[in-house]
Structures are given as C-alpha cells and as structure tokens.
Amino acid sequence: MTTHALDFDPTEKEANILAFLHTFAENAMRPASIIADAHEHERPQGAIEALHQLQSGGMGYRSGSAVDGTGDGSPAAKALTSILRAEELSWGAASILLSRPGPGLGGAAIQASGTPAQKEQWLKRYEDGSVRFGAMALTESNAGSDVSAIETTAVQDGDHWLLNGTKIFATNGACADVVVVWATVDKSKGKDGIRAFIVEKGTPGFSIGRLEHKMGIRASETAELVFQDCRIPRANLLGEENPSAEKKGFKGAMATFDLTRPGVAAMAVGIARAALEHTVQVLESESGGFHLGYGRSRAHLSALQDAVQAMDAQIEAARLLARRAAYLLDQKQPNALEASMAKAKAGRVVVDVCATCVELLGPAALTRAHPLEMWLRDSKVFDIFEGTGQVQRLVIARRILGYTSKELP
Ligand SMILES: Cc1cc2nc3c(=O)[nH]c(=O)nc-3n(C[C@H](O)[C@H](O)[C@H](O)COP(=O)(O)OP(=O)(O)OC[C@H]3O[C@@H](n4cnc5c(N)ncnc54)[C@H](O)[C@@H]3O)c2cc1C
Structure with missing residues (x-):
C-alpha cells in the first residue's frame, strides 16, 4: 500500500512550458507523423531537429533521467516533469518522440547500472548540443521477455571483450552513436550470466542489419544489429567488473x-x-x-x-x-x-x-x-x-x- 503524499501539479512555469509543447505537438509533430506514417524509413528530420532544439533549451522530454539527475540540473531531469511533457508531446506524435535525439534506452541503462566514470564518459556527450542518439539492444529472435535465453556472447580476450550475436527491434538502433548490448558471459548461469556492454558506432564487427517494416509508430526506426567478433575495450563492460557485480547484470x-x-x-x-x-x-x-x-x-x-x-x-x-x-x-x-x-x-x-x-x-x-x-x-x-x-x-x-x-x- 502506498502511503506517500502525492503532488502531481505542474508549477506555473512548467504549466506554461506544457502549453507551449502542446502547440508544438499540434503544429510540428502531428502533421509530420502522418507524413512519416505513409513514408516509412524516411525519418521526419525537420520535426526531430525541432525537438532537439526544444531539448537543448531545457524543454524536452528525457526518460530515465531522474535518479541521480543528468548533471545538467535542468527541470527536465525530474521524472514527473519529464512524463508530463511526454504525455503532451505524444498527444502530438509518440512515434516522433521515440525518434528524439538523446541517450534513449541505452542512456537509461547506463544511468541505472553504470559506474560514475561511465556515466561521465558516455552520458555527458549528449549535453554538448549535437544531434546524437543512443540505443539499447536486449531483444533477440529467441529472447526478450526471457532475458536468460540471450544467446549473444561476450568473451573476454585480454583487455577486450569479443561480442557475437544478432539483436532485433532496437529503437534508434541504426542512427545510434552508442548502443548498450546485453550478452551472456556464462550461459550456464542463466540470467545471472547476463551483462551489458557499450558499443560505439563504427566499431569493426558491428553492423546494421534490416530496418523493420512495422504496423505502427512508423516514424520510429527499429533496427537489427549484428555483432561478429566485435572487439570492444574491457572498460566498456557496464558497471563494475568484479565477480560480485555479476548478478547485477x-x-x-x-x-x-x-x-x-x-x-x-x-x-x-x-x-x-x-x-x-x-x-x-x-x-x-x-x-x-x-x-x-x-x-x-x-x-x-x-x-x-x-x-x-x-x-x-x-x-x-x-x-x-x-x-x-x-x-x-x-x-x-x-x-x-x-x-x-x-x-x-x-x-x-x-x-x-x-x-x-x-x-x-x-x-x-x-x-x-x-x-x-x-x-x-x-x-x-x-x-x-x-x-x-x-x-x-x-x-x-x-x-x-x-x-x-x-x-x-
Ligand atoms: C517497435 C518495437 C521497438 C522495440 N524496441 C526495443 C529496443 O529498443 N530494445 C530492445 O532490446 N527491444 C526492443 N523491442 C523488443 C520488445 O521489448 C520485445 O519484443 C518485448 O519485450 C517482447 O519480448 P519477445 O519479443 O521476446 O516476445 P516473447 O517473450 O516471445 O512474447 C510472445 C508472447 O508471449 C507472452 N509471454 C512471454 N513470456 C510470458 C510469460 N512468462 N507469461 C505469460 N506470457 C508470456 C508475451 O506477453 C507475448 O504475448 C522493441 C519491440 C518493438 C515491436
């Protein structure tokens, strides 16, 4: 039973921002989503860049940025503020909101399980005003709900990890600069053998497979990601390396x-x-x-x-x-x-x-x-x-x- 006092009302300033976002959602997002729906795989760049401008001005939606803040101290770092904005922007076009620049689901994974140094290294880059995307790749053809079934492997090789496997349904997977990839380091341990790894675009052995044709949210990119002897630095294991951290995967x-x-x-x-x-x-x-x-x-x-x-x-x-x-x-x-x-x-x-x-x-x-x-x-x-x-x-x-x-x- 929840006993916390709840106060969901936006401040006056936030209410004004929500009113502004409503107009933006109506005029910039909704029409663009209707066009993108009819032209799948043609990203609605104008609306995406306009959303980016809003975010840069502290008026965007950032998922998963609540717990320790994003470091920028902006109101958007508050989870409640953020989801009030998410509702408003999705009233315009959820498919375009899913395509917004930012660390995405991969960033949330780093926020949830990264070390302070990893958060500094991999999340700060989204605050420099450039248009960048992050993604997370957990799902495979035989694993999604059942994380323990993940077949992508990560094998340690000196100061590197070698990743092998194919991920599907990664939102913003093709345009992402950074992808958090979930893999098994020890299949016999089931879900306790699962860890996450940070892979940068352009790393040899990492390629983009097909883009999905979907019934809905067609403005949002959904990609297959392929890892073939993809060698990443040892430090790109998300979280602590010691064995006691294993179950944290x-x-x-x-x-x-x-x-x-x-x-x-x-x-x-x-x-x-x-x-x-x-x-x-x-x-x-x-x-x-x-x-x-x-x-x-x-x-x-x-x-x-x-x-x-x-x-x-x-x-x-x-x-x-x-x-x-x-x-x-x-x-x-x-x-x-x-x-x-x-x-x-x-x-x-x-x-x-x-x-x-x-x-x-x-x-x-x-x-x-x-x-x-x-x-x-x-x-x-x-x-x-x-x-x-x-x-x-x-x-x-x-x-x-x-x-x-x-x-x-
Ligand atoms: C547009 C889109 C974007 C996505 N983006 C991402 C992304 O960015 N990154 C990512 O990693 N994944 C992403 N996914 C994948 C998505 O998270 C998974 O498809 C989802 O979690 C379901 O997992 P699954 O595909 O393994 O389905 P399955 O687990 O095979 O599910 C099939 C059916 O069985 C049911 N089922 C499964 N297990 C149980 C159970 N124990 N009890 C009762 N019913 C059960 C499910 O509810 C479902 O109805 C995306 C998917 C889509 C469609």
Whole structure:
C-alpha cells in the first residue's frame, strides 16, 4: 500500500512550458507523423531537429533521467516533469518522440547500472548540443521477455571483450552513436550470466542489419544489429567488473525499465487522450449525415456517452499510475511495482481506447480521413515493448502474492 503524499501539479512555469509543447505537438509533430506514417524509413528530420532544439533549451522530454539527475540540473531531469511533457508531446506524435535525439534506452541503462566514470564518459556527450542518439539492444529472435535465453556472447580476450550475436527491434538502433548490448558471459548461469556492454558506432564487427517494416509508430526506426567478433575495450563492460557485480547484470536490465516505464506509460496516455479528444470533437461537430432522425447528433446517445466517460476514466487511471511511478523516482523510492502497474495499465488502455474510438466513428475512422486508424496501429506496441502486458501483469501478481519466479516449484 502506498502511503506517500502525492503532488502531481505542474508549477506555473512548467504549466506554461506544457502549453507551449502542446502547440508544438499540434503544429510540428502531428502533421509530420502522418507524413512519416505513409513514408516509412524516411525519418521526419525537420520535426526531430525541432525537438532537439526544444531539448537543448531545457524543454524536452528525457526518460530515465531522474535518479541521480543528468548533471545538467535542468527541470527536465525530474521524472514527473519529464512524463508530463511526454504525455503532451505524444498527444502530438509518440512515434516522433521515440525518434528524439538523446541517450534513449541505452542512456537509461547506463544511468541505472553504470559506474560514475561511465556515466561521465558516455552520458555527458549528449549535453554538448549535437544531434546524437543512443540505443539499447536486449531483444533477440529467441529472447526478450526471457532475458536468460540471450544467446549473444561476450568473451573476454585480454583487455577486450569479443561480442557475437544478432539483436532485433532496437529503437534508434541504426542512427545510434552508442548502443548498450546485453550478452551472456556464462550461459550456464542463466540470467545471472547476463551483462551489458557499450558499443560505439563504427566499431569493426558491428553492423546494421534490416530496418523493420512495422504496423505502427512508423516514424520510429527499429533496427537489427549484428555483432561478429566485435572487439570492444574491457572498460566498456557496464558497471563494475568484479565477480560480485555479476548478478547485477540482470538487475541492471530491470532497473533500466523502472526508469523508463513511467515515460512509456505517459506516452501511451498521450495517444489515448489524442484519440478520445479527436473522437469527441467529431461527435460534437458532426452534421446532418450522422443525425439520427430526431434532431440529435450521436453525441447524445446514452450508450455513446457511457463509452466516452468510461474511456476518460481509464485514461485518467493510467495517467495517475504513470505519475505515481515517476513521482516515486523523484523521491528516490523503489518504484518497480508501480512502474509495471503503470505500463500494464496504460498499454492496455491505449489499445482499448483507440479501438473504441474507431468503432464510435464508424467506417470513416478506418480511412485516412481521420488520424485514428494510425493511432490504433501506433497503440499496440505500447503493450509490447519494455515488457509486454502479460509479463507486467505476471510481475505485479507475483509481488502482490509475495513470491518470485525462483520460489516456484
Ligand atoms: C517497435 C518495437 C521497438 C522495440 N524496441 C526495443 C529496443 O529498443 N530494445 C530492445 O532490446 N527491444 C526492443 N523491442 C523488443 C520488445 O521489448 C520485445 O519484443 C518485448 O519485450 C517482447 O519480448 P519477445 O519479443 O521476446 O516476445 P516473447 O517473450 O516471445 O512474447 C510472445 C508472447 O508471449 C507472452 N509471454 C512471454 N513470456 C510470458 C510469460 N512468462 N507469461 C505469460 N506470457 C508470456 C508475451 O506477453 C507475448 O504475448 C522493441 C519491440 C518493438 C515491436
């Protein structure tokens, strides 16, 4: 049971920033995402660079930057502030927000498990104003939810590590300057043998494979990454090298997601809110064609009113869970359970809301006359990446019931 007093209200200054971001999301992000959706693999550079400018001015969204701060002392380093912005920007275009320059999921991994020297070396570079990307590569064709199944190997060779394996579904993987790669150093140890390694673009043996063709978030790049005898310095092992740190590999992966899941949940809330607002606007403004014969628009149908209020309540519930998970991060409190709850709830809500909105507007909503069909396609991944809904619910249930997978017979 959570007993912390909760205060989610933005300061006046932050409210002004959110209003500014709303206008930016509406005018710069949403139109660009619709074009990018129709032209996959053509990155919306204008919107991405504009987002970068916002970030450089301290008005961007930084996931996973809460615990020790990013060192720049900017308000964006606060998890709660950050996810308020994530919702607003995703209301415009979550797919473009995922394409924003910055350390990304790889940066969150370094933040969660890197040594102070590694944070200095690998995260500071994102603060010099240049357009740079980071990525994280955990998922493989046979491993994702099940981290212990990772087959990419890391073998020590003197002062180097040799990486071999293929990763899939790495967000911003092709454009990243730095990728955090999860590999096994000892397969017999299962998930306790998993460690993370920092690989720079251009390292011999590291190449980009295919770019995925996706049903949704098509403005966001998703890449296959191939490592063939990829030799990296010994110091690029993320975290401490000593054997007692070994078990921290898996925990590091999980800690990464404690930082980022509140933001992912907020992004899902942003899409759901966009879909509901659009639907309400259409229902309120629709003309004769949709009238029911007794002079009233569909917006007056009680079944439809019920659907609208139910969606609104679901979105608010997901929003509050996301904000609580971020608030706990800012309080330096454990938030693993709350982050999973927020992610599980928001991932399901965004899919349900988008599908219901399409139903309410009828066949027209299946055409490109409305952005709803795009948002419906965009929504599904929020129930998949950074831990699927099923796996989140498993984690939550185990916490509530008081056991871990290791204790199962
Ligand atoms: C657009 C996109 C971007 C992504 N970005 C990244 C990224 O940047 N970096 C990265 O490393 N990965 C990324 N991923 C991968 C994503 O995180 C994984 O696909 C996801 O975690 C699921 O893992 P999996 O692919 O192994 O699926 P599986 O684990 O094979 O899941 C298949 C199905 O089985 C269910 N399932 C699995 N285990 C259980 C269980 N124990 N109990 C009940 N049900 C279970 C799952 O919920 C799912 O429904 C991305 C994926 C997509 C689609």
